[in-house]
Amino acid sequence: MKREPEPALPGRVLHVVGRVTDDVRSFLGPATHALARAGREQAIVMIDELRYRQHVASLHVAAELLMTPSLRNPIRQWRAVMRACRQAMRSGPLEAVHLHGLLPGLVGARAASASNVTAPIFFSPHGSRALTTRRGLGTLALWAARPLLRPSRSAAIVGLPWETQVFEQWKSTDLVESPVSKVFFASPRTEARHPLIVAGGRSRGAGDAVLLAQIAVLLSGEDLRVSFNWIGAVEEALRVRLNAAGVGVFDVSSDDECASRLAPGWIYLAPGRSRDSPTLLIEAMAAGLPCVVFDCEEHRELIQHGVTGYLCETERDMIDAIAALIDDAALRTRMGQSARHEARCRFGESQFDTKLLAAYALPG
DSSP: OOOOOOOOOOOEEEEEEESOOHHHHHHHHHHHHHHHHTTOOEEEEEEEOGGGGGGGGGSOTTSEEEEEEOOSSHHHHHHHHHHHHHHHHHSSOEEEEEEESHHHHHHHHHHHHHTTOOSOEEEEOSSOGGGTTTTTHHHHHHHHTHHHHOTTTOEEEESSTTHHHHTTTSSEEEEOOOOOOHHHHHOOOOOOSSOEEEEEOSSTTOHHHHHHHHHHHHHTTTTOOOEEEEESOOOHHHHHHHHHTTEEEEOOOSHHHHHHHHTTOSEEEEOSOOSSOOHHHHHHHHTTOOEEEEOSHHHHTTOOBTTTEEEESSHHHHHHHHHHHHHOHHHHHHHHHHHHHHHHHHHOHHHHHHHHHHHHTOOO
16 A cells, blocks of 8 residues: 655744844744744754843744853954854754844855755844835945845844835745734723823933933923833933933833833824834833824824824924813823724734735745
């Protein structure tokens, strides 16, 4: 009797990351959990850098971590990543390779070519500085990387709508926006007794913090009895400046802590242009805060003017929008509920799982 061939064992999904920065963590953490829920084995090549080590906790415990030590010499560093990639690619069948960021992408693509990897390859920029100038240098950087990344054969998974334009010539491009933790949607709205404006950022030198200090000083003369909180780490000199303007500074270490700091806010304020994914703005929407933001492309992709918040061109516009929201509790409630609904529709975990597995072309 003819023996039926045994089915091939499913391969692993290999993530090539480099440093697990905030931008990478916000996507990679949920991605490892989504793939684990779909029954996929995973391995992650990453650089073990002390300042990002806390982000390891966001990765699924079943994912194998292939960590290279953090080295001061960049050539030695990326050679170490290359060796780790090639070792991972030789250790068993692969179902997909996902390259996160431009430098890890180039190193991972070269390792895949040298290892004769036939599994599909996906690339995500994750706020790469090479793309921050949109179609200009972003397209140029990707063009220069064409021999390794092979756009005609590779697929892009992007987290920001405008990034789809940069990858128009690739084999395929899927928009998979990083999800928001359930804790923000579950957080009850508990407005502070007096008006509280909340802002924040991931970067220690955040320019928004300077703008917030300026607006705090301007509003101190408006007799609105407004308080201001900044969520996120800042340099010590900037902390002193914020405190002098009457702004409280809170460096949060978890989603639960961040949600608890957002909950008493009356309004979320993003006074400057965002060049990366405005993570805290999305979390504020999920927490049900009406949002007053600077009118830029990144914010227009999130905020519906007059529905979930206000898009403002000047500081005067922002102050007027803040005053209108402070004076009208029903307006705050209506806009906050609309913001939470919009965030749930776009950034819920179930939507993320569905979109990611579809982008990988993997069954759930």
